[in-house]
Amino acid sequence: MESKKTCDVCIVGGGVAGAALAGYLGGSSINVVVIEKNLTEQDRIVGELLQPGGVEMLERMGLQHLLDGFDAQPVTGYALFMNGENFQIAYPETNGKLNTGRGMRNGKFVQRLRDNMKLQQNVTVIEGSVTGLLEEEGRIKGVTYKTKGEDETLCLNAKLTVVSDGIFSVFRNQLSNPQKKVSGHFLGLVLKNCELPYPNHGHVIVAKPSPVLVYPITSTETRMLIDFPGEDAPRKGEELKNYLLNTIGNQLPSSIRNSFTEAVEGGKFKVMPNHIMAARPVMKEGGVLLGDSLNMRHPLTGGGMTVAFTDVYLLGKNLLEIADFSKSAEVSSAVAAFYKTRNSQTATINILADALYGVMRNEDLKEACFNYLKRGGSYSQEPVSILSAVSRDVKLLIRHFFAVAVYGVKNILSPFPNGKRLMRSYNMLKDSVSIIVPLLRNEGFTDVNRLRAKL
Ligand SMILES: Cc1cc2nc3c(=O)[nH]c(=O)nc-3n(C[C@H](O)[C@H](O)[C@H](O)COP(=O)(O)OP(=O)(O)OC[C@H]3O[C@@H](n4cnc5c(N)ncnc54)[C@H](O)[C@@H]3O)c2cc1C
Incomplete structure (x- = not known):
């Protein structure tokens, strides 16, 4: 192997996180x-x-312009559906300004991020596969890689190697102690010319046995993601088609059923596993993890890219402040500061995603949650401010999480408590605690035993 090049920062993987970081460091x-x-x-x-x-x-x-020019759709809030009832919650405003999200084709957006990074004079883009991280005496010194279509293995030395190789990362083990778990799978369909009950909204259908998500991704296409709990992926075939048409189809709002049926009959399904993996980085000079290689949560709340961009911003800002990249101590402290601060900005997104998925898998809790949010005002606005990552206040999240459980208990016990209702209420509270406590622990809130004792 021959050492071909040296750089300050080598980014492994030019996907959502990697391409955004290259764009931010551009110039x-x-x-x-x-x-x-x-x-x-x-x-x-x-x-x-x-x-x-x-x-x-x-x-x-300074990368917001990359959301323009590829038919991405503004998303202004969420709509919830359960047992024939539905309601809408708008995203909150900040200082009179409406906060909007975007529905988009992921592939098109990633190409926008990549086109932007290719324009940067200080960024070199190589199409090739990284085959290993160069590690010497506990320090990451760069990577080995093969350019596309070539057999030769090359070396690239880097003062910092940023590993952003995504969900199936093969390098995260060298830079963290990950505990990865599959909580289920999403089956994805594209619905054509589908009339959404609430245009420009994310739709959550609180279906049985588990939730369905629907949102616009272009002006003519709508994404539907159907949850399949458990470790095994759904098997494509007639049985699956029947399940979709009969069990899921009947629970969908009527205006989307025709395009749903067409999409199912068309048979173009894609299936992806949904992971939970808390960030457990190990400080190693010369290396850092970013994006899904560092941290994953259930995609129910659409939080993955927001965590990735938050991390890109926090790490990128620290790197831009480094006066001399040849001083490894400066690079290491930029990375250490990133790992230390990120949690305060990403914990709510991570906790909410898997807490809400836990709630959706529990009959009493999901009913309590739906009815709680339906009350409107701060009962819906504050939780949605967390979902949208406009607020990143962990206390606010915990307060609403338990308020949902207490609200559910009140409803179960009315009009009068009896033994069976008391037992159901007790189980619901217990389930709430066992959903949230491990998630809080994952985010470093270790003093949760006191919380458990209080309940
Ligand atoms: C079913 C599902 C639905 C989701 N929906 C949403 C959503 O609606 N909203 C949201 O915000 N998040 C969502 N997410 C999460 C989101 O997709 C991820 O958090 C985000 O894509 C992470 O970005 P990344 O850069 O880490 O990974 P990626 O965008 O996957 O980028 C990784 C890149 O690394 C490259 N790569 C891999 N190995 C190598 C190698 N050896 N050498 C060179 N390159 C390599 C890959 O080709 C790829 O381009 C969803 C996740 C799932 C599973």
């Missing part, structure tokens, strides 16, 4: 190399609803 004096294994546009069902908090992060990095 600086930092010499950046991005190695991406496939630069062609992908047809993916992931990362197609960007919450307003993610849009805000792009604005902070």
Whole structure:
């Protein structure tokens, strides 16, 4: 192997996080190399609803223009459906300004991010696969890679290697102690010319046995994601088709049923596993994790890209402040500061995603949650401010989470308590605690035993 090049920052993977970081570092004096294994546009069902908090992060990095020009759709709030009832919750305003998210084709958006990084004079983009991280005496010194279509393995030395190789990362083990768990799968369909009951809204259908998400991704296309709980992916075939048409189809709002049936009959399904993986980074000189290789949560709340852009912003800002990239201590402290501060900005997104998924899998809790949000005012506005990542206040999230459970208890016990109702209420409270406590622990809130004792 021959050492071909040296750079300040090598980014492994030019997807959502990697390409955004390259764009943010663009125009600086930092010499950046991005190695991406496939630069062609992908047809993916992931990362197609960007919450307003993610849009805000792009604005902070001067990258918000990348949301224009590819038919991305503004999203202004959420609509919830359950047992024939429905209601809408608008995203909150900040200082009189409406916060909006975007529905989009992920592949098109990633190409926008990539086109932008290719324009940057200080960024070199290589189409090729990283085959290993160069590690010497506990320090990451760069990568080995193969350019597309070539057999030769090359070396690239880097003062910092940013690993952003996504959901199936093969390098995260070298930079963290991950505990990855599959909580289910999403089956994705594209509905054509579908009339959404609430245009420009994310739709959550609180179906049985588990939720369905619907949102616009272009002016003529609507994404539907159907949850399949458990570790096994749904098997394509007639049985699946029947399940979709009969069990799921009957629970959908009537205005979308025809386009749903057409999409199912068309048979173009894509299936992806949904992971939960808390960030457990290990500080190693010369290396840092970003995006899904660092941290994953259930996609129910569409929070992944917002976490990724928050991390890109926090890490990128620290890197831009480094006066001399050859001083490894400066690079290490920029990385350490990123790992230390990120949690305060990403914890609510991570906790809410899997807490809400837990709620959706529990009959009593999901009914309580639906009815709680339906009350409107701060009962819906504050939780949606967390969902949209406009607010990142963990206390607010915990307060609403338990308020939902207490509200559910009140409803179960009325008009009068009896033994069976008391037992149901007790179980619901217990389930709430067992949903939220591990999620709080994942985010570093270790003093949760006191909370458990109180309840
Ligand atoms: C079913 C599903 C739905 C989702 N929906 C949403 C949503 O609506 N909203 C949202 O915000 N988030 C959503 N997410 C999460 C979101 O997609 C991710 O958080 C986000 O894409 C993470 O970005 P990333 O850069 O880490 O990974 P990616 O965008 O996947 O980028 C990783 C890149 O690394 C490249 N790569 C991999 N290995 C190598 C290698 N060895 N060498 C070179 N390159 C390599 C890949 O080709 C890829 O381009 C969803 C996730 C799932 C599973």
